[in-house]
Amino acid sequence: MxxxxxxxxxxxxxxxxxxxWHSSIVKELNNMRLSVDANQFALDWRAGYRPVMDKVISGEGHWSSIDDIHRLILDDLLIKYNIFYLSEEQKIHLNLVWHRLNPxxxxxxxxxxxxxxxxxxxxxxxxxxxxxxxxxxxxxxxxxxxxxxxxxxxxxxxxxxxxxxxxxxxxxxxxxxxxxxxxxxxxxxxxxxxxxxxxxxxxxxxxxxxxxxxxxxxxxxxxxxxxxxxxxxx
Incomplete structure (x- = not known):
């Protein structure tokens, strides 16, 4: 018992x-005035991290921090959504939105x-x-x-x-x-x-x-x- x-x-x-995380990321994307569906972008970003971690768990991939995983997914999403105008500084700032999530x-x-x-x-x-x-x-x-x-x-x-x-x-x-x-x-x-x-x-x-x-x-x-x-x- x-x-x-x-x-x-x-x-x-x-x-x-x-x-x-969802509304926090949507707000950040809207504040940056990115021409994307902020809701779907946030969902895609979150959905991408589990497959990467599963590869590490299975032994196919190397250990990476979630910051690094988020950045890999972000880079792919920026291509998918045809966003090619962000500076490296802007990309770093956007990736760190995961450090600034509202409770x-x-x-x-x-x-x-x-x-x-x-x-x-x-x-x-x-x-x-x-x-x-x-x-x-x-x-x-x-x-x-x-x-x-x-x-x-x-x-x-x-x-x-x-x-x-x-x-x-x-x-x-x-x-x-x-x-x-x-x-x-x-x-x-x-x-x-x-x-x-x-x-x-x-x-x-x-x-x-x-x-x-x-x-x-x-x-x-x-x-x-x-x-x-x-x-x-x-």
Missing amino acids: KNFNNIKVLAFDVFGTIVD WNDTVEGLNKLKDKFIICTLSNGNIRLLVDMAKFSNLPWDYIFSAENFHAYKPSPKTYLGVAELLNVYPNQVLMVAAHHSDLVGARSCGLMTAYIERPLEFGISVQKDVSPRTDNDFHALDLLDLFDKLRN
């Missing part, structure tokens, strides 16, 4: 769970409330500098930042989930993985972690309908971080 009172650490996915409305308050009772940390495929910059930009009060870069392994590698437990000196079942993506939670459960699903129905914008219905395999299902706080408090 699971002991919910045994939870010591909350490990959070970041992109989509903590920050609203969901409940994020900062929810994290601060959860931090009072638990150790809160990231567990993200984002690289360390990206996550540090994002935390400073959005006032995210992490106790610690764990990145795939710490383990040279991307989620859902067991090295990531078990690495958090090991480095924080807790058992895997004392870690609650919090994410808006069921695939992430499946990986966490396979390593003995507890799991909480956060609904983010607008993660991909209004043009994409995201299924946020509950799944019985998860230990918690919450509307947002404030709802998760209430569930963990009860």
